[in-house]
Amino acid sequence: MPRPTTNPKILLTTAYRHSKNDYYDAIGANFVRTPRFAIPRTVASGLRFIKQNVPDIEIMEYPLWHEFTAKLAEGWDVVGFSFFQHDIGEVLEMAAEARRQGVKEIWAGGYGALDSIAEEFADRVFYGYSEEQLLAELFGRKLDRLRHPPLVWPLNINLPPAIPYKKLGIVNTQRGCPYRCTFCQTPVHAPHPSRIPLESIEEIIRYYRSVGINEVWIIDETFYTFPSHSKAVIDMLARYDMHWKPMTRADLCLEHLDSWVDRGMVMVSVGVESVNNEILAKIGKRTNIELMQEFRRRTIEKKVFVLAYYMLGYEENTYESILRDIEVIRKNLWFDLFQLTVMTPYPRTPLWYDLESRYGIFERDYHKFDARHLVWNHPNISPRQMDKLLRMAMAHLNIPMRNYIKGLIGLGQRRIHQKGFGFLWDDVARPFLHSLRYNERKQVSLPRLEKKP
Numbered sequence: 001m002p003r004p005t006t007n008p009k010i011l012l013t014t015a016y017r018h019s020k021n022d023y024y025d026a027i028g029a030n031f032v033r034t035p036r037f038a039i040p041r042t043v044a045s046g047l048r049f050i051k052q053n054v055p056d057i058e059i060m061e062y063p064l065w066h067e068f069t070a071k072l073a074e075g076w077d078v079v080g081f082s083f084f085q086h087d088i089g090e091v092l093e094m095a096a097e098a099r100r101q102g103v104k105e106i107w108a109g110g111y112g113a114l115d116s117i118a119e120e121f122a123d124r125v126f127y128g129y130s131e132e133q134l135l136a137e138l139f140g141r142k143l144d145r146l147r148h149p150p151l152v153w154p155l156n157i158n159l160p161p162a163i164p165y166k167k168l169g170i171v172n173t174q175r176g177c178p179y180r181c182t183f184c185q186t187p188v189h190a191p192h193p194s195r196i197p198l199e200s201i202e203e204i205i206r207y208y209r210s211v212g213i214n215e216v217w218i219i220d221e222t223f224y225t226f227p228s229h230s231k232a233v234i235d236m237l238a239r240y241d242m243h244w245k246p247m248t249r250a251d252l253c254l255e256h257l258d259s260w261v262d263r264g265m266v267m268v269s270v271g272v273e274s275v276n277n278e279i280l281a282k283i284g285k286r287t288n289i290e291l292m293q294e295f296r297r298r299t300i301e302k303k304v305f306v307l308a309y310y311m312l313g314y315e316e317n318t319y320e321s322i323l324r325d326i327e328v329i330r331k332n333l334w335f336d337l338f339q340l341t342v343m344t345p346y347p348r349t350p351l352w353y354d355l356e357s358r359y360g361i362f363e364r365d366y367h368k369f370d371a372r373h374l375v376w377n378h379p380n381i382s383p384r385q386m387d388k389l390l391r392m393a394m395a396h397l398n399i400p401m402r403n404y405i406k407g408l409i410g411l412g413q414r415r416i417h418q419k420g421f422g423f424l425w426d427d428v429a430r431p432f433l434h435s436l437r438y439n440e441r442k443q444v445s446l447p448r449l450e451k452k453p
């Protein structure tokens with residue numbers, strides 16, 4: 001793209017909300033019982049990263065329709081959309097409205113842009129992480145250091161009503177993933193893993209501390225891909241006295257469990273995906289059930305809360321085999337919380353090409369690509385049966401006093417042991433009071449880290 005002589009006016013936004021509280025909640029969607037956790041998606045990580053590093057661009061996260069149209073009326077050279085697959089329906093409506101209001105150039109980016117429809121409605125499609133490209137192409141500048149924006153998620157407890165419990169600081173320490181699981185889009189989106197500079201990570205941890213946040217979630221695809229970098233991050237988290245939760249692999253976590261717990265890890269999330277070793281081998285997961293059982297045993301011992309990702313609906317599955325697997329989990333692998341999804345082929349993954357060619361992907365409603373619906377012609381299970389299986393799995397695997405509340409009590413015991421009843425202030429009252437005060441929807445720009453003399 002030729003560099004424009006004057007700075008173009010660029011607005012990047014996300015799918016719109018249908019009503020005030022219509023924030024997608026991928027965690028809350030895993031429960032049929034109460035109390036339950038909720039993490040409404042109120043901030044758009046990709047757009048915050050762009051804004052932090054390319055400040056001349058304006059961003060708008062999850063607007064209501066009337067907010068979006070009012071914004072369009074301000075006049076823009078470019079309107080770009082950041083979206084997931086299941087947001088495409090809303091984005092198509094928004095792009096049409098932008099064209100109607102005279103916007104000449106529409107952009108698409110994020111994971112949803114891997115769908116071929118992006119080429120149809122957008123003039124430009126961006127693949128993968130884009131800060132450097134945007135800065136160079138639009139403003140002829142080089143990125144001296146990728147900076148990490150403030151990314152804060154609300155963690156609520158729904159009794160109901162929804163009680164704001166705490167605000168979590170989100171940290172990305174690296175991008176991409178060296179593993180090649182057949183269902184995952186990351187190898188297409190970011191095929192070459194890279195590190196986020198340690199200086200930027202320290203900047204963001206210091207920011208979280210300064211605004212009263214004491215828990216961070218590391219949402220890397222696979223934390224500890226770069227061991228020496230990750231070790232430095234862990235030391236930093238310990239130095240700032242943070243509680244932290246990485247998203248990683250069970251084998252990596254098992255190997256480092258003692259030292260991670262000593263440095264403040266309280267929770268971990270890992271992909272279990274299946275309780276069948278043949279399926280695990282077939283999807284390229286490179287784990288097995290024996291390893292998972294050992295991981296479970298050790299995390300119980302260390303009182304670490306485990307969020308397990310689990311997929312239903314492999315080609316080999318039948319209605320009955322899924323019910324049997326649920327029982328296997330309850331007996332041998334009952335983690336503290338399950339994020340349950342239905343295996344969904346996403347564009348350009350090996351799984352997508354395979355299922356499309358052999359069975360066909362029938363679903364045309366993009367909303368159903370939220371990993372909670374059967375979207376392809378499964379040989380043994382119908383979409384209705386899959387809905388029922390998903391609900392049954394939730395009902396049998398996420399039970400307050402059998403796992404997730406019990407897991408929290410375990411965490412509380414560990415904290416009492418460390419801090420005495422000071423934990424009531426540090427872990428309960430203070431996060432709650434802070435949660436009422438901090439508005440994560442407000443865009444804040446991060447001050448530069450002052451170098452120590």
Ligand code: B12
Pocket residue numbers: 012024025026027041042043044045046047049050080081082083084085086107108109110111112126127128129130131172176183184185186219220221341346369370371372
């Ligand atoms: C954090 C996360 C979440 C969070 C989202 C929080 C939030 N506020 O966004 C939670 C836990 C809620 C979540 C839930 C789900 N997630 Co998720 N999630 C991720 C994860 C781990 C990180 C996303 C992220 O923040 N990346 C960091 C930012 C900086 O990167 P980015 O968003 O890609 O943005 C960069 C570029 O894409 C680009 N860019 C982005 N948009 C645009 C737009 C324009 C115009 C331009 C120029 C550039 C550009 O520039 C950005 C900066 O470099 C990814 C895997 C991954 N590592 O990316 C999966 C992932 C995105 N999730 C996925 C899925 C399937 C889901 C769920 C549907 C699963 C489920 N059923 O529970 C839900 C749906 C959530 C939803 N509706 O938003 C899939 C997406 C598949 C797809 N095509 O839709 C992924 C890729 C996981 C996977 N490997 O399969 N998720």
